Amino acid sequence: MADSKETSHLIEKPSDDDPSEPPSEARIDHHDSYESSKSTTITSTTCSNRLVKLVLEPLQWLQMLSSQLNPSFVFGVILVYGFNQGFSGSFFKVVSDYYWKDVQQVQPSVVQLYTGLYSIPWVMKPIWGLMTDVFPVKGYRRRPYFVLAGFIGALSAAMVALGGRLAAAVALSCLIGLSAAMAIADVTIDACIARNSIEIRALASDLQSLCGFCSSAGALIGYSTSGFFVHHIGAQGSLGLLAAPPALLILLGFVIYEQKTTSSGRSETKDRPLVH
The missing domain is CATH 1.20.5 (Single alpha-helices involved in coiled-coils or other helix-helix interfaces)
Incomplete structure (x- = not known):
């Protein structure tokens, strides 16, 4: 009996190795x-x-x-520094060299001379800035010069692209016109930036950061894509692409906010926008 009890006890006791x-x-x-x-x-x-x-x-x-500030002003900074100065400036440097060598077939020494000539508008930036301050058009100091720069740049690029093999003097004049359009737009937006930096000093550093970023990003894109376009559509067709940023400058001249000045030189405050 004792053995049977022990056996039943062992059977009832759960095993440590129970698979459940x-x-x-x-x-x-x-x-x-x-x-x-x-x-x-x-x-x-x-x-x-x-x-x-x-x-x-x-x-x-x-x-x-x-x-x-104003949405149109921020758009203007991005357009001028990103597309006009950054992209167009770098794209123009590369493509214009190929244009002189491939289309006009001039010597490299002559190309260097021409390069120095169409850099003259950038040297004249103080004169463009003085014109925007001294000669307002219908009470506006900045907007008309954006339109003027856009018209000069678009016309010059279109003439180079569609005019066939132009005479060297005519082609040089068109390239100088493109360079002048960039310089005029640059000095005009700089005047707008200076005024906004004075009015809202806390955002002066932000504006400088925006200008630097747009210019660097645009230049990077311009240098990266210039060879691609020269290879596929040629140097002359690539210069025609530079008509797009000046065309946008014409649009900017109509949409950017600017206070209209009176005959005494003071700005009218009744046109101040609701959003600043």
């Missing part, structure tokens, strides 16, 4: 894998949040500048 229960090592491994997957999910979520924040911060910064 997972071993302790398996439970530990399952817990570790769960914690690892959880930490991986948290890390990926954090990285995605940082990426979204990195993308949104510049847009929020531009929105802040637009609300504090």
Whole structure:
């Protein structure tokens, strides 16, 4: 009887190796894998949040500048420094050299002479700035000069692109016109930046950062794409692409906000926009 009781007791006692229960090592491994997957999910979520924040911060910064200043002014800075000075300036330097060598077939020494000549408008920047201050058109000091710069640049680029093989003097005049359009637009937007920096001193550094970024980004794109366009459409056709930024300058001259000045030289305040 004693042996039977012990036998039944052994049968009723659950075994430590019962297959219905997972071993302790398996439970530990399952817990570790769960914690690892959880930490991986948290890390990926954090990285995605940082990426979204990195993308949104510049847009929020531009929105802040637009609300504090004026959306048309911020658009003008991006257009002039990014497209006109940055992209067009770098694109123009590369493509114009190929134009003289491939289309006009002039000697490299002559190309260097021409390069020095169509840099003259940049040397004359103080004169352009004086003109915008001294000779307003219908009460506006900046807007008419954006239109003038755009008209000169677009006409010059179109003449080079569509005029066939022009005489060297005519082609040089057109390239000088393109350079003059860039210089006039540059000095005009600089005057707008100087005025806004004086009125809102806290944003002066932000405006300088915006100008530097747009100019650098535009120059990088211009240098990167100039060879591609010269290879596919030629130097003459590539110069025709430079009519697009001046055309946008004409649009800028009509949309950028500027207070109209009276005959005494004071700005009228009744046209001040609701958003600054």
